[in-house]
Each structure stands twice: as C-alpha cells, then as structure tokens.
Amino acid sequence: MRRAQRFACYTLSSTVEDLHPSLKRYWGYDTFRPMQERIIQSLMGGADVAVVMPTGGGKSLCYQLPALVLGQTVVVISPLIALMQDQVAQLGDMGIPAALVNSSQGPEEQREVMRAAAEGAYRLLYISPERLARQDTIRWLQRIPLAFFAIDEAHCISEWGHEFRPEYRQLSSLRENFPDRPIAAFTASATQRVRHDILAQLRLRDPHKYIASFHRANLRYVVHQCDKDSHQQLVLAAMRAYEGESVIVYAPTIATVEQTVDFLEGRQIPAVPYHGQMDNADRRRNQERWMNDEVRVMVGTVAFGLGINKPAVRAVIHTSLPKSIEQYYQEAGRAGRDGLPADCVALWQARDAGLLAYFVGQLQDAEEKARGWERYRTVRAFVESATCRHLQICTHFGQTPKWERCEMCDVCGNSPEWLTAPLEAPVKKKRAGRPAAAGDVPDADRDLVDLFKEWRWKTALRLQVPAYVVLNDASLEDLCRKRPSQMSELTGVTGIGERKADLYGTEILAVFEAYRNGARAEVKEKSSVSPAEETLQLLGEGKSFEEIAQIRGRQLGTVVSMVADLVEKGRLEYRVDWLGEEHHELIVEAARRLGSEWLKPLREALPAEITYDQIRLGVAYVRHRESKS
Numbered sequence: 001m002r003r004a005q006r007f008a009c010y011t012l013s014s015t016v017e018d019l020h021p022s023l024k025r026y027w028g029y030d031t032f033r034p035m036q037e038r039i040i041q042s043l044m045g046g047a048d049v050a051v052v053m054p055t056g057g058g059k060s061l062c063y064q065l066p067a068l069v070l071g072q073t074v075v076v077i078s079p080l081i082a083l084m085q086d087q088v089a090q091l092g093d094m095g096i097p098a099a100l101v102n103s104s105q106g107p108e109e110q111r112e113v114m115r116a117a118a119e120g121a122y123r124l125l126y127i128s129p130e131r132l133a134r135q136d137t138i139r140w141l142q143r144i145p146l147a148f149f150a151i152d153e154a155h156c157i158s159e160w161g162h163e164f165r166p167e168y169r170q171l172s173s174l175r176e177n178f179p180d181r182p183i184a185a186f187t188a189s190a191t192q193r194v195r196h197d198i199l200a201q202l203r204l205r206d207p208h209k210y211i212a213s214f215h216r217a218n219l220r221y222v223v224h225q226c227d228k229d230s231h232q233q234l235v236l237a238a239m240r241a242y243e244g245e246s247v248i249v250y251a252p253t254i255a256t257v258e259q260t261v262d263f264l265e266g267r268q269i270p271a272v273p274y275h276g277q278m279d280n281a282d283r284r285r286n287q288e289r290w291m292n293d294e295v296r297v298m299v300g301t302v303a304f305g306l307g308i309n310k311p312a313v314r315a316v317i318h319t320s321l322p323k324s325i326e327q328y329y330q331e332a333g334r335a336g337r338d339g340l341p342a343d344c345v346a347l348w349q350a351r352d353a354g355l356l357a358y359f360v361g362q363l364q365d366a367e368e369k370a371r372g373w374e375r376y377r378t379v380r381a382f383v384e385s386a387t388c389r390h391l392q393i394c395t396h397f398g399q400t401p402k403w404e405r406c407e408m409c410d411v412c413g414n415s416p417e418w419l420t421a422p423l424e425a426p427v428k429k430k431r432a433g434r435p436a437a438a439g440d441v442p443d444a445d446r447d448l449v450d451l452f453k454e455w456r457w458k459t460a461l462r463l464q465v466p467a468y469v470v471l472n473d474a475s476l477e478d479l480c481r482k483r484p485s486q487m488s489e490l491t492g493v494t495g496i497g498e499r500k501a502d503l504y505g506t507e508i509l510a511v512f513e514a515y516r517n518g519a520r521a522e523v524k525e526k527s528s529v530s531p532a533e534e535t536l537q538l539l540g541e542g543k544s545f546e547e548i549a550q551i552r553g554r555q556l557g558t559v560v561s562m563v564a565d566l567v568e569k570g571r572l573e574y575r576v577d578w579l580g581e582e583h584h585e586l587i588v589e590a591a592r593r594l595g596s597e598w599l600k601p602l603r604e605a606l607p608a609e610i611t612y613d614q615i616r617l618g619v620a621y622v623r624h625r626e627s628k629s
Contacts, residue, residue: 018069019032019037019040019065019069022065022068022069023065024491024497025497025498025499026068026094026095026096026497026498026499027061027065027094027495027497028475028491028493028494028495028496028497028500029494029495032058033057033058033061034057034212035051035053035057035210035212036058036061036062038210039051039062039208039210040062040065040066042208042210043062043063043066043147043148043182043184044066044069044070046182047182047206047207047208048182048183048184048204048205048206048207048208049182049183049184049185049207049208049209049210050154050184050185050195050198050199050204050207050208050209050210051184051185051186051187051210051211051212052187052188052190052195052210052211052212052397053186053188053210053212054188054212054213054214054216054333055188055189055330055333055334055337056216056311056333056336056337056338056339057188057212059152059186059188060087060152060309062184062186063076063124063148063150063184063186064091064096064123064124066147066148067096067123067124067147068096068123070147071123072120072123072145072146072147073117073120073122073123073124073125073144073145073146073147074123074124074125074146074147074148074149074150075125075126075127075141075144075146075148075149075150076124076125076126076127076149076150076152077127077128077129077132077149077150077151077152077171078126078127078128078152078153079128079129079152079153079156079165079168081100081102081103081104081128082284082287083152083309084100084102084126084128085100085104086291086309086465086466086469087124087126087309088100088124088126089465089466089469090309090465090466090468090469091123091124093463093465093469093470093499093500093503094497094499094500095499096123096124097121097122097123097124098122098123098124098125098126099113099116099117099121099122099124099125099126100113100125100126100127101113101114101117101125101126101127101131102126102127102128102131114140117140117144118140118143118144120144120145125144128167129165129167129168129170129171130167130170132170132171132173132174133167133170133173138173138177141178142177142178146178146181147181147182148181148182148183148184149174149178149181149182149183149184150184150186151171151183151184151185151186151202152186153186153187154168154185154186154187154190154198154202155187155189155190155194155198155326156168157169157171157197157198157201157202158190158193158194158197158198158201159197159367159368159371160191160193160194160197160371161190161194161197161326162189162323162324162326162327162330162375163327168201169201171201171202172201172202172203174202175202175203175205183202183204185198185199185202185204185207188329188330188333189326189329189330189333189397190326190397191326191396191397191398192397192398195211211398211399213394213399214329214393214394214397214399215390215393215394215399215401215406216333216336216390217390217406217408218336218339218340218341218342219332219333219335219336219341219342219343219344219408220341220342220343220344220408220409220414220415220416221332221344221389221390221393221408221409221410222343222344222345222346222389222409222410222414222415222416222419223345223346223348223382223383223389223410224345224346224347224348224410224415224419225348225349225350225383226347226348226349227349228349231319231347231349232263234347234419235249235260235263235264235317235319235347236263236264236267236269237418237419237421238315238317238345238416238418238419239264239269239271239297240269240418241416241417241418242314242315242343244296245296245312245314245315246290246293246296246297246298246310246312246313246314247296247297247298247313247314247315247316247317248297248298248300248304248305248313248315248316248317248331248334248335249271249297249298249299249300249316249317249319250300250301250302250304250316250317250318250319250320250322250331251299251300251301251319251320252301252319252320252352252355253301254275254276254277254301254555255555255557255558255561256319256320257273257274257275257299257300257301258273258275258554258555258558259558259561259562260299260319261273261299261531262531262532262554262558262562264297264299265530265531266530266531266532267530268530269297270295270296270297271295271297271298271299272286272289272290272295272297272298272299273286273299273300273553274286274287274298274299274300274301274303274304275300275301275303275304276301276303277555278553282553286298287304288466290310291310291466291467291468292457292460292461292466292467293453293456293457293467294457302327302331305330305331305334309337309468310334310337310466310468311337311338311468311472311473311474312337312338312340312468312472312473312474313334313335313336313337313342314335314336314340314342314343315335315342315343315344315345316331316332316334316335316342316343316344316345317345317346317347318331318332318344318345318346318347318348319347320347320348320349320352320355321346321348321349321352321353321356321379321380321383322346322379323356323359323375323376323379324375324378324379325375325378325379325382325392325393325396328346328379328382329393329397332344332346338472338473338474339474340474343416345416345419346383348383353376353380356376356379357376359372360372360373360376378396382396385411386411387411388404388405388406388409388411388412389406389409389410389411389412390406390408390409391403391404391405391406445480445481447515447520447521448480448515449476449477449480450520450521451511451514451515451519451520451521452471452476452479452480452508452511453467453476453521454521454522455507455508455511456470456471456476459504459507470504471495471496471500471504472495474494474495475493475494475495475496478493478494478495479493479496479508483512484508484509484512485509485512486509487501487505487506487509490505490508531552531562532562532565532566532571534552535548535552535559535562535563535566536566536571536572538551538552539563539572545559545560545563545578556613557612557613560613560616560617561616563617563620564616564617564619564620565620567617567620567621567624568620568623568624568627569624570624570627574617574620574621574624578614578617579614579617579618583610583614583618584618584621586606586607586610587602587606587610587614587615587618587619587622588618588621588622590602590605590606591618591619591622592622593605596619596622596623596626599612599615599616599619602615602619603615
C-alpha cells in the first residue's frame with residue numbers, strides 16, 4: 001500500500017493546473033501533442049469521450065495522465081496480454097502504480113492484484129474484454145474507486161471494422177453495470193461508419209468527439225507492383241537500405257513468413273518470425289528480441305503488431321496486397337511513431353488480388369461477404385490509382401484535406417532510392433535510407449548513440465522490460481545532442497522525467513564518461529551459418545524433415561520447400577525414399593505429361609494420398625533433371 005499512499009495528495013478536486021507539472025515530472029515532456037490536453041480535460045470533467053487518433057499520436061497519455069492526477073483508478077480494456085504487460089512495465093518505470101489481471105498470471109497473483117485494486121492501490125488497471133464479461137469481475141470492479149473506463153482498439157467492437165472481435169460486443173454492458181462512470185473509446189483507424197457503430201455499441205452519452213487528422217506527414221507511402229522474379233530482390237534491397245534500423249515486414253501467410261526469414265538470414269540479415277501457429281513462448285521471445293533491438297527485422301503475419309509500441313520503426317514493408325485500407329493504415333502506421341521520417345512500402349503482385357477475391361468468395365454470411373467485396377474494391381482502387389496516397393487515405397476515413405499533393409508518396413514523385421535503383425546493384429544508403437530529420441544527431445556522433453543503445457539493451461535485459469521502456473530512440477537522440485553533464489540537466493532531455501532521471505541518471509552520466517575515455521559499442525558478429533547450410537547439416541546428420549522443422553522452429557512445409565529448392569539448384573541429392581518409390585514414379589510420370597511448371601494441375605491429376613509436400617519434392621527432382629538435359 002506504500003504506492004497508493006504516495007499519490008494520496010491527488011484528489012477529485014484536482015484541476016487541470018496539475019496537468020503540466022505531472023506531464024513534465026512523469027513523462028518528461030514540456031508540451032502536449034495536438035488534442036491531448038482537450039481530451040484530458042473532457043475526461044476529468046466527467047464526459048464520455050470518443051477519440052480517433054493515428055498510431056503514435058499519444059492516445060495512451062490521454063487516459064494515463066488523468067488517472068494520475070485524479071488519484072482514482074482507470075480501468076483499461078485491452079485486447080492483448082503483451083500490450084498490457086508492456087504498458088504496465090512502462091508505467092512502473094515512470095513511478096505510476098499500474099497492474100493487469102489476465103490468464104498469464106497464477107491464481108495467487110490475480111487475487112493479490114484484485115485485493116490491492118479494491119483498496120485503490122493502482123492508477124491504471126488493465127483487463128481483457130473476455131474477463132469483463134464475467135459477473136465476478138463486475139462485482140470486483142464495483143468495489144474499486146473508479147475514475148472511468150478506457151476502451152483501447154475500440155474499432156474491434158464494429159462488424160464494419162477490419163478487426164472485429166465478438167468479445168468486444170460484451171462491452172455494451174458497461175453502461176448498464178456502471179451507469180455513473182464515464183467511458184472513453186480510443187482507436188487509430190475507424191471510418192465514419194465504424195465511428196457511429198462505436199458510439200451506438202458503447203451507448204456513449206453526448207460524447208465529446210475528437211478526430212485527429214489521418215495525415216501522417218512523416219510517413220512516405222509507396223505502392224509498387226512487381227513480379228515473382230523481382231519481388232524477393234526488392235525485399236532484400238529494402239533490408240540493406242535500412243541497415244541498422246528497426247523494420248517490420250508483413251507477409252500474407254505463415255509459409256511466406258518463414259520463407260522470408262530464411263531468405264534474409266541466408267543473406268546475413270538477421271530476422272525473426274511471428275505468426276499464429278508458433279508457440280506462445282516463442283512468439284513472445286521473438287517479439288522481445290525485436291523490441292529490445294537484439295534483432296532489427298521482424299517478419300510477421302497480421303497477427304503481429306496490435307498494440308505494439310516501438311517508436312523508432314524506420315520502415316514497414318508489405319509483401320502482398322493488404323485486405324483493406326484500414327489494415328494497411330494501421331500496420332503502416334507502426335512506422336515513425338517517434339515523429340521522424342519513415343517509409344511504408346507495399347510490394348504487391350497481380351496474384352495477390354486473385355487470392356483476396358478467392359477468400360472473399362469463400363465467406364458464407366451474405367453481409368460479411370458484402371463487406372469483404374467492398375474492402376476488396378477499395379484496396380484495389382488504392383493501389384491502382386494515380387491519386388496522392390495520403391489524400392486517398394484521408395478521404396477514406398472521412399477527412400477532406402485542403403491540399404491535393406503530399407509530396408510524400410510515390411504518386412507525388414517521392415520514392416526511396418532502393419526501389420528505383422537497378423536490382424543488380426541495390427542501394428545501401430547512409431542513415432537507413434531515410435531523409436535527414438531536423439534535430440538528427442550528426443553522423444560524427446553515431447558512435448555515441450550506438451553506445452547508449454547498447455547500454456539501453458543491457459539495462460532492459462536486466463530489468464526484463466522492452467528497450468523503449470527504458471528510453472525511446474527520440475530520447476536517446478536528444479540525450480546525445482544535448483549531452484547533459486550533471487544530474488540536474490537530465491530532465492531537460494525529451495522523455496526524461498524526474499523518475500527516469502533518478503533511476504538512470506548515474507548510469508547515463510557514466511556512459512558519457514566512458515565515451516570520452518574511448519568506449520564504443522561492441523560489434524555483434526553475424527551468424528556464419530545460413531538456414532540452407534543448417535538444413536544441409538541436419539540432413540547430413542540423418543535428421544528427418546519433421547525433426548529439422550522442430551530444431552529450426554519452422555513449419556514442416558517451410559523445411560520441405562527449402563529442401564526442394566536445394567534439390568532444384570543441384571545443391572542436394574534427391575532421395576526417392578523421401579516419397580516412396582510408388583509415389584515418386586507417379587509424380588514423375590504426371591510431370592512428364594502435364595509439365596512441371598505448376599503444381600496445381602499435378603495435384604488434381606494425382607491420387608489424394610499424395611501430399612503437396614511430396615509433389616514439391618518430386619517436381620524439384622524433375623526440374624533439376626530437365627535443367628541438365
């Protein structure tokens with residue numbers, strides 16, 4: 001209860017005059033971002049609030065700061081455990097009592113949090129929408145000194161939203177169970193139709209509505225249609241261009257996620273996968289490695305990213321056509337959350353459109369199918385249009401800008417150099433291929449920034465928190481630019497409040513001293529064994545495909561695809577016993593009659609017990625033999 005007593009000085013009679021001192025003391029900022037102060041004032045005045053603010057616009061501060069100043073508990077409804085854990089860690093690092101209750105905790109830990117919450121120990125309390133549906137949760141929350149409810153990712157409540165979650169519908173009961181508590185809905189991507197649905201579903205009463213501009217001026221939107229042959233080389237050119245910076249690569253399927261990771265690692269670009277069929281512990285470990293800058297490239301399906309709060313992502317690369325404008329806007333919006341320039345590039349092929357249309361056609365519900373076709377037509381128009389990308393996005397969300405050209409998209413003539421350079425000579429640009437931003441640390445001081453990143457990484461590992469929780473990149477850059485020489489100067493750095501100065505001040509000054517004495521960040525050695533070489537080694541040891549998949553943390557199909565590729569290129573000798581003699585002969589005969597270019601006709605001509613993996617291996621043998629004849 002010591003943490004609760006620390007905040008006893010804050011009462012319901014606190015005024016907005018407390019906001020600026022608290023903003024500086026805890027968050028280390030001198031000013032609010034656009035709309036933040038007005039939203040906070042509405043919440044402190046007891047109004048319901050609906051907020052549409054782009055990713056990186058500072059939504060979380062809008063409910064975290066009132067919780068601190070009011071001295072009561074704000075209950076935050078969040079869809080992901082990982083998001084809850086990161087937010088709680090970040091608040092704890094700032095000295096603000098926060099907790100979560102979810103299935104990742106043991107029964108005793110949950111009981112302790114619930115007991116402390118009922119006594120008012122926390123300013124922020126995070127729970128999932130599923131837990132809110134339980135009557136025992138409602139009874140427990142009714143004992144807590146509540147300020148208001150904050151609904152994060154509120155677009156999930158609408159069937160017209162691109163991430164509809166049925167469990168969010170249960171949030172409509174909040175008004176019934178807590179009639180006197182305000183409700184605040186927050187989302188980054190909601191069309192007018194979705195916004196109206198949010199208001200109706202949550203039964204908001206005369207809500208104060210805040211809709212920020214959808215124009216992310218620091219992002220460069222680029223859409224490029226390519227073919228199968230150039231696609232991988234463009235992805236490789238991008239990774240080389242953004243060397244040393246954090247990048248997200250979105251792939252459409254689990255197989256392409258793993259194949260892309262193997263492709264990059266085979267070219268000495270460390271990357272980690274993230275998809276829904278991975279073990280939860282493996283997904284979490286990969287996410288933490290990426291968040292802590294141990295690996296700079298994350299390759300994921302749409303399963304990755306909801307609630308991810310890493311400010312310094314310099315590029316988001318889509319390797320296929322997104323299924324909707326909302327999805328693209330939200331995923332691309334994970335770039336440049338620190339306000340510095342970043343690139344959002346969609347590399348799509350004609351076959352992507354066919355695949356999207358196929359999936360829409362498989363939908364059984366008539367209304368959902370209609371929504372699917374509407375999303376399909378809109379995203380096709382977006383990628384094929386000659387209209388400014390930023391203008392199209394703003395218009396889609398109901399905003400009517402006064403300008404017609406953004407000068408920050410390919411339609412307006414602004415594309416990254418790596419995309420226009422010859423593929424055989426990919427560009428490796430200084431400062432990760434992004435234009436210089438005002439206030440960037442001079443190139444001569446990059447060694448100092450790298451040394452602080454190494455310190456941050458080690459500190460994050462010691463404290464078991466994401467690296468940005470210690471200090472985000474914008475704060476590191478400002479720190480290296482201002483170079484404070486004593487403790488009292490630390491709070492003059494963006495993002496360093498009193499709590500962070502107390503926690504890390506001595507270590508920060510020691511890093512400066514070490515740098516003056518010649519210390520530099522360690523150069524991490526790249527793995528000398530490529531995924532293909534590792535697979536060859538394991539096969540040489542007599543491992544089965546299934547065992548290799550388990551050892552390498554890959555799907556079986558990914559391993560088979562790599563083996564087939566090695567056979568086709570003549571790097572691995574084909575073995576009939578992989579298929580069995582009968583299946584081998586059937587596949588070879590079918591390929592002789594129908595050709596080996598496409599697998600689908602072979603699948604239709606062969607017995608049902610022969611799998612796609614077997615066909616892929618047999619066809620690799622045929623193609624290699626044909627290449628030698």
